[in-house]
Amino acid sequence: MANADDFRREVRDWLATAPRPSGLHDYGPTPTPADITAGRAWQALLAEARYACLHWPRERGGREASVAEQAAFAEECALADVPRQFHLVGPDLAGPVLMAYGSDEQCDTLLEPIRTGEHLWCQLFSEPGAGSDLASVRTRAVATDDGWVIDGQKVWTSGAADAQYGLLLARTGGPGHAGLSAFVVPMGTAGITVRPLQQMNGESKFNEVFLDGVRLAPDALIGAEGEGWAVATATLGRERLSLGSNAVGMLKALDEIVTAARAHGRLDDHLRGEVVDAWLGVWLLRSTWERAVAEGTPPGGPAFSVLKMISTSTYQAIGDLGMEALGLDALASEHDEPLVDRMLVAHAQTILGGTTEIQRNILGERILGLPREPKP
Ligand SMILES: Cc1cc2nc3c(=O)[nH]c(=O)nc-3n(C[C@H](O)[C@H](O)[C@H](O)COP(=O)(O)OP(=O)(O)OC[C@H]3O[C@@H](n4cnc5c(N)ncnc54)[C@H](O)[C@@H]3O)c2cc1C
Structure with a gap:
């Protein structure tokens, strides 16, 4: 190219x-x-x-x-x-995983509808007791004479209410990484209940997913039994490709903040200084990201973990700045006010795709070479 x-x-x-x-x-x-x-x-x-x-x-x-x-x-x-x-999951997670671990038949039937947009996928990984510590997934897949039976619960599943397929992480063996396997789940299968969760900005992008005696065909397994951890970790990090392009939205938000502050009579020296600091933060992020990309740093690598951490804190600082621009009027605004919506959405950024605390652990252990965190 x-x-x-x-x-x-x-x-x-x-x-x-x-x-x-x-x-x-x-x-x-x-x-x-x-x-x-x-x-x-x-x-x-x-x-x-x-x-x-x-x-x-x-x-x-x-x-x-x-x-x-x-x-x-x-x-x-x-x-x-x-x-x-x-959407993210099909093109960036499920597609590459199928190409790396799936059968030719899975690739031949499932990839093209992802590419053309016919199929929307969701990622069925997180559970009420397994988020950062994904290896403690408890949803169970039991092998039967004619395939698999799945029982368990997933949560925070983005897009599940509209998805045709799910990429499922479930336990087929004992505790820990080695007991996990990955599956393709047609979301219309009997036994699947999807319950939308309303976010604080009023949208319902993610869901709870209940799997009760869900029967899957033998070829629903991706790769070999016990290969689920390799599949799960292969998918991490690709959402970080958008970290640099997030700067576009942040700069637009800063423009909106200045306009709103002016309209509300709140553009004083203090707010001006904060806007300039945030603007510098965005450009610092953008330049660091550009360097990481130019150096060919893989999006799943530790350098992108640090960028994710900086990006999300900058995003949240801009969210808070919007509230300063609106002043008390922010309290009377609903999420149809873009600056309020942005502030509410910003809170999820330090959780999704690996929390800030987990990124700090990665920074400490893999970049600074500090001792590993003790295992409880
Ligand atoms: C907008 C959004 C969309 C999402 N979409 C999906 C999706 O489509 N599919 C999916 O499977 N999941 C999805 N998630 C879930 C997301 O992956 C988890 O929320 C995330 O991994 C954190 O897990 P948890 O919520 O269980 O928190 P926990 O892991 O329980 O963490 C709770 C707190 O403890 C801290 N903590 C945990 N472990 C450590 C540690 N070792 N050291 C220091 N601190 C620690 C965390 O940082 C956090 O502050 C989504 C989340 C959000 C916010």
């Missing part, structure tokens, strides 16, 4: 003239139920123009794009206020 700058120009030209499905906006990694139709139509357009699943191999419809090219694409999409893809 051409170098990242040439590719960026090509993408920018395409985005300037590409048709926009009605109601499409940059909704982030997961569509709300209201975004599904526009997001799916957008993915079909991306697939047609070969901008879907850029990192996939050519024979599966991708472009084998470098991290720098994927990052440039994400940033151009953010500038154009469109999502870089329909």
Whole structure:
């Protein structure tokens, strides 16, 4: 593929003239139920123009794009206020996992509908007792004469209410990593109940998922029995590709904050200073990210963990600044006020994709070489 700058120009030209499905906006990694139709139509357009699943191999419809090219694409999409893809889980997690561990038949039937947007996937990993410590997953998969029976509960499952497939982590053996296996779950299977959870900004992007005696075919297993931990860790980190493009939204938010502060008569020297500090923070983040991408740092690596930590704290600081700009009026505003919505959404950033405390552990152990945390 051409170098990242040439590719960026090509993408920018395409985005300037590409048709926009009605109601499409940059909704982030997961569509709300209201975004599904526009997001799916957008993915079909991306697939047609070969901008879907850029990192996939050519024979599966991708472009084998470098991290720098994927990052440039994400940033151009953010500038154009469109999502870089329909949703995160299918293209970035399930697809690569199927190609690395799945059978030819799984790849032949499941990959193309992800690329074209026909299928939405969800990630069935976290449970009420297993989040940061994912190895303590308790949902059980028992082998039977004609496949598997699954029992358990998942939580915080983004997109589950609209998904056609789930990537499931379940226990097929004893405790610990070695007892875990990964499965493809058609979400319409009998025994699956999805209950949306309402977030504090009023949206319901994630869900509780109950699995009661769910029967899966033998070929639902991905890779070998006991290979679930390798599958789970292979999927971590790709959402960090958007860390740099998040700067686009943060800079837009700072503009909105200045406009709101002016309108509310609150743009004093103190707030001006804070806006400048936040602006510098965003550019520091953007430059550090650019360097990591140029050096070819893998998104799952420890350097991206540190970037994730800086990005989320900057995001939250900007959320709080929005409240300073609105003053007491923020208390009377609902989530239809963009600055209030941004502040509420910012809180999830230090939890999703690995919490800040876990990133600090990674920073301490893998970058600073500090002793490992004692195991309880
Ligand atoms: C917006 C959003 C979307 C999500 N989407 C999905 C999804 O689609 N699929 C899915 O499977 N999951 C999803 N998650 C869940 C997410 O992966 C978990 O919330 C995350 O891994 C943390 O797990 P937990 O919530 O169980 O918290 P816990 O792991 O119980 O952590 C609680 C607190 O303890 C701290 N802590 C835990 N262990 C340590 C340690 N060793 N050292 C120091 N501090 C520690 C944590 O930092 C945290 O502050 C989503 C979460 C959010 C917020």
